[in-house]
Amino acid sequence: MDLRDKLVSSFLAFESNVDINAPIHEIRSEAIRNFERKGFPNKKEEAWKYTSLNNLQKVDFSIFPKESNPLEYKEVKRYFLHEIDTYKIVFIDGVYSSYLSETTHDGVDVCLMSSALTKPMYRQVIELYFNKIASREESLTTLNTAFSKEGAYIYIPKSKAPRKPIQILHLATGNEAALMLQPRNLIVVEENAEVQIIERHQSLTSNEVFTNAVTEIFAARDARVDYYKVQNDNASATLIDNTYIDQKGNSNVSVHTFSFGGKLTRNNLNFYQKGEHIDSTLKGVTILGEKQHVDHHTLVHHAEPNCESHQDYKGIFGEKSTGVFNGKIIVDQIAQKTNAFQQNNNVLISDQATVNTKPQLEIFADDVKCSHGCTIGQLDEEAMFYLQTRGIPKKEAAALLMYAFANNVLESVRIPELKARVNKLIANKLGVNLGFEL
Amino acid sequence: MLEIKDLHANVEDKKILKGVNLTVNPGEVHAIMGPNGSGKSTLAAVIAGKEEFEVKKGSVSLEGEDLEELAPEERAHRGIFMSFQYPVEIPGVTVTNFLKTAINESRKAKGLEDMPANQMLKLIREKSEMLEIDRKFLSRSLNEGFSGGEKKRNEIFQLAMMEPKLAILDETDSGLDIDALRIVANGVNKLRNKDNAIVVITHYQRLLEYIVPDFVHVLFDGKIVKSGSKELALELEEKGYDWIKQEELV
Numbered sequence: 001m002d003l004r005d006k007l008v009s010s011f012l013a014f015e016s017n018v019d020i021n022a023p024i025h026e027i028r029s030e031a032i033r034n035f036e037r038k039g040f041p042n043k044k045e046e047a048w049k050y051t052s053l054n055n056l057q058k059v060d061f062s063i064f065p066k067e068s069n070p071l072e073y074k075e076v077k078r079y080f081l082h083e084i085d086t087y088k089i090v091f092i093d094g095v096y097s098s099y100l101s102e103t104t105h106d107g108v109d110v111c112l113m114s115s116a117l118t119k120p121m122y123r124q125v126i127e128l129y130f131n132k133i134a135s136r137e138e139s140l141t142t143l144n145t146a147f148s149k150e151g152a153y154i155y156i157p158k159s160k161a162p163r164k165p166i167q168i169l170h171l172a173t174g175n176e177a178a179l180m181l182q183p184r185n186l187i188v189v190e191e192n193a194e195v196q197i198i199e200r201h202q203s204l205t206s207n208e209v210f211t212n213a214v215t216e217i218f219a220a221r222d223a224r225v226d227y228y229k230v231q232n233d234n235a236s237a238t239l240i241d242n243t244y245i246d247q248k249g250n251s252n253v254s255v256h257t258f259s260f261g262g263k264l265t266r267n268n269l270n271f272y273q274k275g276e277h278i279d280s281t282l283k284g285v286t287i288l289g290e291k292q293h294v295d296h297h298t299l300v301h302h303a304e305p306n307c308e309s310h311q312d313y314k315g316i317f318g319e320k321s322t323g324v325f326n327g328k329i330i331v332d333q334i335a336q337k338t339n340a341f342q343q344n345n346n347v348l349i350s351d352q353a354t355v356n357t358k359p360q361l362e363i364f365a366d367d368v369k370c371s372h373g374c375t376i377g378q379l380d381e382e383a384m385f386y387l388q389t390r391g392i393p394k395k396e397a398a399a400l401l402m403y404a405f406a407n408n409v410l411e412s413v414r415i416p417e418l419k420a421r422v423n424k425l426i427a428n429k430l431g432v433n434l435g436f437e438l
Numbered sequence: 439m440l441e442i443k444d445l446h447a448n449v450e451d452k453k454i455l456k457g458v459n460l461t462v463n464p465g466e467v468h469a470i471m472g473p474n475g476s477g478k479s480t481l482a483a484v485i486a487g488k489e490e491f492e493v494k495k496g497s498v499s500l501e502g503e504d505l506e507e508l509a510p511e512e513r514a515h516r517g518i519f520m521s522f523q524y525p526v527e528i529p530g531v532t533v534t535n536f537l538k539t540a541i542n543e544s545r546k547a548k549g550l551e552d553m554p555a556n557q558m559l560k561l562i563r564e565k566s567e568m569l570e571i572d573r574k575f576l577s578r579s580l581n582e583g584f585s586g587g588e589k590k591r592n593e594i595f596q597l598a599m600m601e602p603k604l605a606i607l608d609e610t611d612s613g614l615d616i617d618a619l620r621i622v623a624n625g626v627n628k629l630r631n632k633d634n635a636i637v638v639i640t641h642y643q644r645l646l647e648y649i650v651p652d653f654v655h656v657l658f659d660g661k662i663v664k665s666g667s668k669e670l671a672l673e674l675e676e677k678g679y680d681w682i683k684q685e686e687l688v
């Protein structure tokens with residue numbers, strides 16, 4: 001049985017564990033029908049031309065985790081940003097770990113999707129926001145919607161901000177030979193409220209893990225959201241990240257994606273601007289080696305006048321790694337005075353690495369500033385020579401140039417400890433210790 | 439200290455150096471002058487170890503050691519420093535961090551520990567004051583958005599920090615106004631001692647009024663065609679390079 005059939009038939013078993021009379025179950029049922037009709041995307045579709053899920057579908061994934069598997073904090077401490085105090089929502093093999101987590105209801109809700117979907121006190125928020133911005137067409141998103149049950153639920157009321165950043169950590173123990181996870185997150189940030197979130201998926205063994213995640217983020221007027229995705233999973237992990245962001249007037253949302261690990265990672269990052277004077281920031285650093293593959297598909301839809309979007313993705317590709325960047329910007333006719341910037345720069349440090357980069361601009365307004373640029377190059381030989389003449393060996397010189405290349409993406413990280421951590425991950429990935437942080 | 443013997447070098451199959459001979463002893467300052475395209479910058483880059491420049495014949499040695507097999511960083515570790523005509527901009531790396539990395543990598547190559555931070559800061563302060571470099575300058579990205587003069591001053595600042603045995607100044611005067619030229623030249627003069635040597639590569643005589651050479655060589659069509667004392671530079675300034683060209687033809 002292939003994975004699609006297995007998933008579709010598993011839906012019946014799933015239904016026996018959830019309240020099928022809840023209004024949200026209508027949404028799940030519609031979603032599974034859509035997925036059954038469409039199946040997994042294939043390479044004939046333009047959006048999946050360079051990323052194949054064929055091998056993945058041959059794996060016999062467990063769809064439901066058997067039981068929660070306890071982990072000691074010291075075993076997984078290094079996957080947390082432990083240098084600072086944070087709220088934590090931690091899942092082990094898809095099951096919430098209260099032991100490793102620190103949630104709150106103190107003025108803000110930092111808790112679980114399973115609670116939000118079942119408890120009456122959250123019903124209004126769920127009715128207003130759940131599955132309201134996530135695609136009802138895209139097959140992987142609908143697959144997640146069909147099985148949506150657990151994940152992070154974050155609600156920040158008007159003019160509030162949590163006392164500290166929030167970490168969402170998904171751990172996979174490898175107790176299953178192959179495990180599929182489908183976390184579903186909902187983040188609602190009301191007017192003039194603020195939140196910082198760090199998200200990480202981490203597999204602890206070389207057993208196969210396939211995560212198909214959906215995150216919906218709603219930023220109301222004047223809200224500010226900073227979302228950081230740390231993707232440094234091990235070589236048997238596949239991640240498909242579908243993030244949908246709904247922004248109202250004057251809101252400011254940034255998403256930084258640091259992709260250093262995993263076997264196959266697909267980031268579908270979608271921004272929908274629904275007000276004036278909105279600021280959207282999409283940044284990424286990708287450093288790959290071996291046969292790793294990362295595909296960034298971004299969409300920014302400018303639907304109102306006077307808004308901005310800033311995209312800056314940097315990629316460094318070694319060995320036989322492959323990278324994809326596809327950046328779509330839509331500017332509606334009404335969206336005059338839009339400023340939309342997009343930059344994707346790549347460095348190939350191996351003859352066998354590949355990058356496919358494509359800007360896709362659909363501009364229907366005439367008074368806009370849109371710029372885009374894609375580059376694929378090697379390290380500047382003259383710069384290498386310059387550094388070497390200063391006594392810096394070739395390997396360190398190359399790393400220094402790559403550091404410098406990736407640097408401006410890190411500049412906008414607003415949590416210094418996270419910035420330092422990412423710096424270390426970069427140095428580690430490049431195999432050097434430069435003795436300073438940018 | 440530096441011994442260049444019958445050096446022939448190509449750039450992409452084009453013969454640039456066609457038999458250069460030069461001996462530089464400790465404590466000496468040599469000026470290499472010549473018209474554009476005569477091979478001055480190629481000579482500097484070959485000494486510094488640029489890989490794209492292919493040595494066809496002859497040798498370059500420092501203190502008796504043949505440099506041919508050495509990478510640019512290994513030459514730097516042995517005490518060669520080249521000040522670039524066009525210093526490279528490296529956004530994201532501050533002048534200070536760059537210097538720390540350069541100095542500590544050189545120390546590492548010599549089996550030394552990293553320089554203690556306070557000592558490093560003291561050295562940076564001392565040398566930046568000598569070259570009248572603003573403190574703010576140190577936290578800027580290396581050469582990024584620097585004016586031509588700032589770039590050159592930064593090169594000499596690096597020279598002062600690294601204290602090489604042999605400094606090659608490639609067209610250091612270009613892009614400098616007279617005040618900056620004086621500061622840079624003063625800096626270089628303060629670094630002169632009986633144990634190090636300087637090779638000044640320049641198109642014009644101007645810089646040599648401040649950094650006074652012991653010897654002047656004229657490079658023309660890949661060869662040193664004339665050598666003399668500092669007066670030769672004045673003569674060149676007066677008569678122009680056509681004079682050399684005509685002499686060559688004769």
